[in-house]
Amino acid sequence: MCVIRIHFTADDLARVRFAPRPSPVPELHAALMMLSAPHEVLLFERWRSRLLRNLPSAAEPLADLAPEGRAPAFLDVLGDTPQEGFALIRASGAETVRAGIEQLYGRQPPPPWIRALHSGDAGAWRTLGRAQQAAYETVLAPVWPQVQDLHRAEFTRHAVAVAERGLAAALTILAPGSRMRDGVWEWSPPGAPGVREIRLGGRGLILRPTFHWRRGPLLQDRPDRPVALAYPAGRGLPLVPDDGSAPDDPLAGVLGRTRLALLRSLDQAHTTTGLARRVGVSNATASAHASALRAAGLITTTRTGRSVCHTRTALAELLLTGGTAGG
Incomplete structure (x- = not known):
C-alpha cells in the first residue's frame, strides 16, 4: 500500500458524504x-x-x-x-x-x-x-444482516464524531494514524512505497466502510464523479454467519466469540479504543472483556498517561497456536 494524499477544496469539504447503506x-x-x-x-x-x-x-x-x-x-x-x-x-x-x-x-x-x-x-x-x-x-x-447492522453502527459513530469534533477530526478517526493538514488528508503506512495523489477538485468524497477488506483504503477515482473511498471497519476479521449455532473454533466455546476476536486482534499492542474499533464493540465492552482476559493471564496491560495498552501473553500465544509455539 502506498501513501495516499487526498486534496480537498472548500467545496469538497461541503460535499463529503457517508454512504447511508451498504452496497x-x-x-x-x-x-x-x-x-x-x-x-x-x-x-x-x-x-x-x-x-x-x-x-x-x-x-x-x-x-x-x-x-x-x-x-x-x-x-x-x-x-x-x-x-x-x-x-x-x-x-x-x-x-x-x-x-x-x-x-x-x-x-x-x-x-x-x-x-x-x-x-x-x-x-x-x-x-x-x-x-x-x-x-x-x-x-x-x-x-448480510450483520453487514447492515455494522454499517448502521458505523454511520452513527461517524455522525456523532462529526457533530462533536468536526469533519477533519472525524475523518482521521476513520483511519487511525492518518492526519488532516492544510486541506490534505494523508494516510501514511510505515514503509509504504510511493505516493498516490487524489485531487477532488470540487467532486466531493463518498465514505464507505467495508467489513471484509482488512488492509488499506480502496479508492475509486473516475472523472466527473465523486471519489469513493472504502475503508476497513468493524470487527477486524472477515464476518462469519451469526446463526446461533455452536462455534467451529473450540476456543470460542471457552472464551466466547467476542473475547476470542479481541485476543486475536492483539497481534500487535492496542489501546482499549483500538481494540473496540477492531472488534466492533463499545469501549466499555472492550474494557470489560480485556479485564476478564487479563484476570485469566491471557493479556497484560500497561498505562501511559491516560491511555492503557494491551498485549498478549505467552500463554495466549500458546492457546492461539494450538500449543505449538515455543520449543
Whole structure:
C-alpha cells in the first residue's frame, strides 16, 4: 500500500458524504479479494478454508478477475441490491472494461474467458453474471444482516464524531494514524512505497466502510464523479454467519466469540479504543472483556498517561497456536 494524499477544496469539504447503506457488490468483491490475497494467511486461514470448501464451481471464474487480491475498477459499483450492482457492472463502458483487464494482465496472457470478456463477448458476460450470483449467495448473503447492522453502527459513530469534533477530526478517526493538514488528508503506512495523489477538485468524497477488506483504503477515482473511498471497519476479521449455532473454533466455546476476536486482534499492542474499533464493540465492552482476559493471564496491560495498552501473553500465544509455539 502506498501513501495516499487526498486534496480537498472548500467545496469538497461541503460535499463529503457517508454512504447511508451498504452496497452488496463492493462488499462481495472486498471479501473475494481477501479470499484470494496472499497476505496474512494464518490469520484468515479458517475463514478462507471454510469459504473455499463451500464456494460452488460456478464462482471460480471470479478468481481470474482478482489475481493476487487486486480487482479491476469496473467491478467497483454501488447499488442497493446485488441485481442492481451486477447490472451496473454489465453497463460499464467497453473502454473501461478493457482498461481494467489490461491493467491486470499487462504482463501475462489472460484466461480464455477473460479474453472473451475483453472483446465484449455475450457468453463471457453471462459467465461473469453466474459467477457473481453464486459467490454472493455463498460468501455474502449469510452475513448480510450483520453487514447492515455494522454499517448502521458505523454511520452513527461517524455522525456523532462529526457533530462533536468536526469533519477533519472525524475523518482521521476513520483511519487511525492518518492526519488532516492544510486541506490534505494523508494516510501514511510505515514503509509504504510511493505516493498516490487524489485531487477532488470540487467532486466531493463518498465514505464507505467495508467489513471484509482488512488492509488499506480502496479508492475509486473516475472523472466527473465523486471519489469513493472504502475503508476497513468493524470487527477486524472477515464476518462469519451469526446463526446461533455452536462455534467451529473450540476456543470460542471457552472464551466466547467476542473475547476470542479481541485476543486475536492483539497481534500487535492496542489501546482499549483500538481494540473496540477492531472488534466492533463499545469501549466499555472492550474494557470489560480485556479485564476478564487479563484476570485469566491471557493479556497484560500497561498505562501511559491516560491511555492503557494491551498485549498478549505467552500463554495466549500458546492457546492461539494450538500449543505449538515455543520449543
